Amino acid sequence: MKSQARIPTGRISDPGYPRASNPEYTRHHPRWYRRRMPIFWWLRKLAYTKFILRELTSQPVMYVTLFLLGKMWVLSRGPEAYETFIQWLSHPALLAFHALVLAGLLFHTVTWLNLTPKALVLRVAGRKIPGWAIVGAHYGAWLGLSGAIFWILAGR
Amino acid sequence: MPDTVKLEVFRYRPEGEGAPVYETFEVPYRDEWMVLDALNHIKDHQDGTLSYRWACRMGVCGSCGMTVNGEPVLTCATYLEPFLPGPIRVEPLHGFPVIRDLVGDLxxxxxxxxxxxxxxxxxxxxxxxxxxxxxxxxxxxxxxxxxxxxxxxxxxxxxxxxxxxxxxxxxxxxxxxxxxxxxxxxxxxxxxxxxxxxxxxxxxxxxxxxxxxxxxxxxxxxxxxxxxxxxxxxxxxxxxxxxxxxx
Amino acid sequence: MRRARDPFFWGLFSGGGMLTALLLPALFLVTAITAPMGWFGMTGYEEWATLAGHPLTRAGLLLVAFLAFFHAAHRFRYTLYDGLQLYHLDALISIVTYGVAAVLTVLAAALLILVV
Known part of the structure; x- marks a missing residue:
């Protein structure tokens, strides 16, 4: 604790009242201090970093869409082209990169589905459907559609 | 439990230095104290010029919002205890121009x-x-x-x-x-x-x-x-x- | 018109977000990882080519591509705009991001309707 000697009161009559040493200061007129947002503001808090990572999943989404179209194009070029494409995809470096892309996609899916109850407020027979039910239904749809895709593309 | 805890308080005195500084105060530590109680202790016993807003002390008036260790909180509803051993950094709310110390322009x-x-x-x-x-x-x-x-x-x-x-x-x-x-x-x-x-x-x-x-x-x-x-x-x-x- | 811009692009963004969240992980896992690794069935060219030739596949993929491109464009626009504080470049960023999405959609349509 500081010494108990004399506590400045903040009154203008107080001899300890801060005297204006700043020439630009005018008494009784606000002279604001404005903080500038740093360019790396998204590192300030974990929540902001997560937010920017979530927003950057736009890039994996973009890549995967182009990849699917690319695969369609390769398929139109005949069996040899497809064979080369498959060999290329089996390269460990590309597989590792694609695992990373998949992780980005999953982050997009999980963050997107978790936020659905914020945007959707549904009522059935006058009763509000609880948030967990909305999230649950979306996860159910995700699992169902993923299962269907697996069944069609890899199940036979 | 410690006897005292240190608070690093954001001070902006427009008539003085011009740029804000952090001033460290040491206040008694009590289990039941909120951050606002510590600020009141500083104002009552150490520096009466410290400026901040508060009124109800019970989380309904909405005037004692400040940034405590980076998070915006109501200081009347935030215990000192989770921030031990300190120091606890108290700043004005982000996003608002500062008039003086912990007081933002709303x-x-x-x-x-x-x-x-x-x-x-x-x-x-x-x-x-x-x-x-x-x-x-x-x-x-x-x-x-x-x-x-x-x-x-x-x-x-x-x-x-x-x-x-x-x-x-x-x-x-x-x-x-x-x-x-x-x-x-x-x-x-x-x-x-x-x-x-x-x-x-x-x-x-x-x-x-x-x-x-x-x-x-x-x-x-x-x-x-x-x-x-x-x-x-x-x-x-x-x-x-x-x-x-x-x- | 000025009022129409935000809900229009937000509609494409959220539609694309939902569709890509539900479909892309499984689609990508199967086409880019399990198929080349030879896991599970369906690894041959013929099967894939038959599937790719189906009109429903092409129509579905075109819809996914259109919404995914605009979803990504919208998100990336805001990432540049807020993340890097480029407010003065908003008009340019919007034209480039949505423009790229539009061009890619046209190319995807050309590929899926004319080539495949």
Whole structure:
């Protein structure tokens, strides 16, 4: 604790009242201090970093869409082209990169589905459907559609 | 438990140094003390010039919001205990210009709040003789959550978009607009739409979601904003397929 | 018109967000990882080519591509705009991001309708 000697009161009559040493200061007129947002503001808090990572999943989404179209194009070029494409995809470096892309996609899916109850407020027979039910239904749809895709593309 | 704890307090004295400094104060530690109690101890026993706002000490007036160790909180509802052993850094709320020490200038919020007309708008008032406007519990439930807002502005301080784009109308003002939009007695949704449908209305929001996390009253402004976006978007696409209907 | 811009692009953004969240992880896992690794069935060219030739596959993929491109464009626009504080470049960023999405959609349509 500081010494108990004399506590400045903040009154203008107080001899300890801060005297204006700043020439630009005018008494009784606000002279604001404005903080500038740093360019790396998204590192300030974990929540902001997560937010920017979530927003950057736009890039994996973009890549995967182009990849699917690319695969369609390769398929139109005949069996040899497809064979080369498959060999290329089996390269460990590309597989590792694609695992990373998949992780980005999953982050997009999980963050997107978790936020659905914020945007959707549904009522059935006058009763509000609880948030967990909305999230649950979306996860159910995700699992169902993923299962269907697996069944069609890899199940036979 | 320690006998004392150190607080690093943001000091801005416009007549003095010009730039803000952090001043360290050592205050007695008590289990039952809130951060506000420690600030009051500094003001009463160490430096009476320390400036900050507070009133009710019970989490309803919404005036003692500050940034404590980086998080916007009501200092009257935040114990010292979780921050031990300290030091505890106390700063003004982010996003608002600082007038002095821990006091922010809130004019901008007050002006924006008025712009969304947070009151019941009726095209025609019914005469008192016809009695009150009745509401079912479900009708009240539709807006009740948003009516809990105490204008403490923690949501603005948590919102990086408000700090980046000061024109953004902001979380609490939109939640309060929705509080009236969703009220069965209200007929002012179109008037508020004028403000909310601007780019600096709901569309500046990128759903960081922190406003709802820091809200001491569980108002969920982020949810209010996303719901408004969904409704406005559905209205827009419906107006495309239904000629003669304006969004 | 100014009022129409935000809900229009937000509608594409959220539609694309939902569709990509539900479909892309499984689609990508199967086409880029399990198929080249030879896991599970369906690894041969013929099967894939038959599937790729189906009109429903092409129509579905075109819808996914259109919404995914605009979803990504919208998100990336805001990432540049807020993340890097480029407010003065908003008009340019919007034209480039949505423009790229539009061009890619046209190319995807050309590929899926004319080539495949």
């Amino acid at each position: 004019e901008d919020f007050v002006e924006k709040l008025q712009r969304v007309k947070p009151w019941i708008i009726r095209e025609e008032e019914k005469p008192t003789s016809e009695g009150e406007y009745l509401q079912t519990p479900e009708e009240m439930d539709a807006y009740k959550r948003y009516s809990m807002c105490i204008n403490c502005m923690l949501c603005y301080a948590a919102c990086p978009i408000y700090e980046l784009e000061p024109g953004f109308i902001g979380p609490a003002a939109i939640a309060l607009a929705q509080r009236y939009n969703l009220d069965s007695r209200d007929e002012g949704a179109r008037e508020r739409h004028e403000v909310l449908a601007e780019h600096e209305g709901v569309w500046s929001c990128t759903f960081v979601g922190e406003c709802s996390i820091v809200c001491p009253k569980d108002v969920d402004p982020a949810g209010a904003i996303q719901r408004y976006k969904v409704d406005a978007t559905l209205d827009f696409f419906r107006s495309l397929v239904t000629p003669g209907r304006s969004p």
